[in-house]
Amino acid sequence: MRTNFTLILFLFITFAGYAQKDQIKDAQSQFKNGNLKGALTILEKSEYLIVNAEYEDQSDFYDLKADVFRGLADKNIETAANLTAAVGAYKELIRAETLSGKLKYIVKARDGIKQIKDDFQTSASKDLKADKYADAARKMYSLYEVDKTDTINLYLSTSYFMTVKDYDSALKNYKELQSINYTGVGMEYYAVNKKSNVEEFFSSPIDRDTYVKAGSHEKPRNVRATSKKTEIYRNLAYIYSEKGNLNAAENLYKQMIVFNPKFIEPYLDLAYLNLDKKKELSDKMSVLGTSPSDMETYDKLKVQMDADVKEAISYLEKANAIEPKNEKVSDLLLKLYRSMDLIVEYNALKARI
Known part of the structure; x- marks a missing residue:
């Protein structure tokens, strides 16, 4: 057998x-x-x-x-x-x-x-x-698929999608950047195209040096890139915010504060996010009638709206502590103090600036 x-x-x-x-x-x-x-x-x-x-x-x-x-x-x-x-x-x-x-x-x-x-x-x-950024974005993603060790091509593809506001494609790419824990830290390689006199980026020193040796490029230089993690998280949060997923955006902004507590932008973003919530509640309140049930709903929404404004204020106060001379933060903070009748806080900030 x-x-x-x-x-x-x-x-x-x-x-x-x-x-x-x-x-x-x-x-x-x-x-x-x-x-x-x-x-x-x-x-x-x-x-x-x-x-x-x-x-x-x-x-x-x-x-x-x-x-x-x-x-x-x-x-x-x-x-x-x-x-x-x-x-x-x-x-x-x-x-x-x-x-x-x-x-x-x-x-x-x-x-x-x-x-x-x-x-x-x-x-x-x-x-x-x-200026065909969408086409460039798709080709850079294809370049990444060809060689996934060149992760900067995925990052560049994402950046170009953001430029043309193709948020669906950018979101897909950002999730992939997160999954591979991309930070962008490392060396970047440049050389000037002799014909156009424009400095061009190369994904590796070998590629750049090949063009330089061939005579089409000159003035090669290396630049040590800083982490792009903050930028990635902020853009990803912005996309979620644009799509109406405020909770996902809020979580990302809070993560940004954890790994870079001295960067004021996520504090500002969180303040704006809470003000967006306030506007949504305000829109709901504006269509309510005068019936007992509507008045009860109105009161509940008003409490929540005030809570959102107070949370926005708390983030702005933290941003103000980091950068006391930032006019954008101070101006918005003064407006919110006045809207909530926080006279003592308003006068104190006004005196400092």
Whole structure:
């Protein structure tokens, strides 16, 4: 019985190997004839066979798959998605050849990955110069997907989405930045483009130095970047606030105070947040009638509204203690003191400024 099972398994593996080779040949034929979608369909249907194939067959399979994806991208068919998929195929090829020790396409694969990264970077730079921030944001995210060790590309993508107020895309990116605990601390690399005379950012010293050696860039410099954690939290809180999720925004502002208690902006943001709550309550109060039940509701809302104003005042007082000469804080604090008839506090602050 065991002998029969071994024979069956051997025959299955042998058949699968022949089937895999035939599928690759069929896909290659479709590719050479320009039928890229047909080639991709064959490859995707036969991919389950590749797991147990010999490394040499895996290498042929992923090389062809990368060529198909790049061919689709060259025809402007879902360019970013297909280039990203091509990089995925190249990485599988490199893995297979590294394990086998038979290096057939590995140089081509590494060059292909570098070329795709350069293409994304160049295209995004052109978009930025043309103020096409949304396009640049999508390309920087694709660049991040190609190489997730370059986390600054995810951060830049998020920043560009914020510029065009695409808060849904920015929110998705910010959550990813949080999940990888991105801080932005490290070194940033710059060089001046000789043609445009504009200083450009590079994600690595190798990329920057390559352009400098090629003669297209000059004046390379390195800048030690400070933490972007406060900026990330503040923008994320702003998005939540814009979407009406005030509780989520409030929690983020409070977290900012914990890791940077001397930064006054989250105190101001929390004050504004409580004033937004006050406005919502005020709007509800304005439509109430004079019935006993409405009057009771009015009184309850008034108590809550006053509590929101007092909480806003408490945050502004903390901000004022940090920066006593900040006019924005002082002016708003004076207005709220006056609205709550806090005469002693109003006069004391007025005397100090």
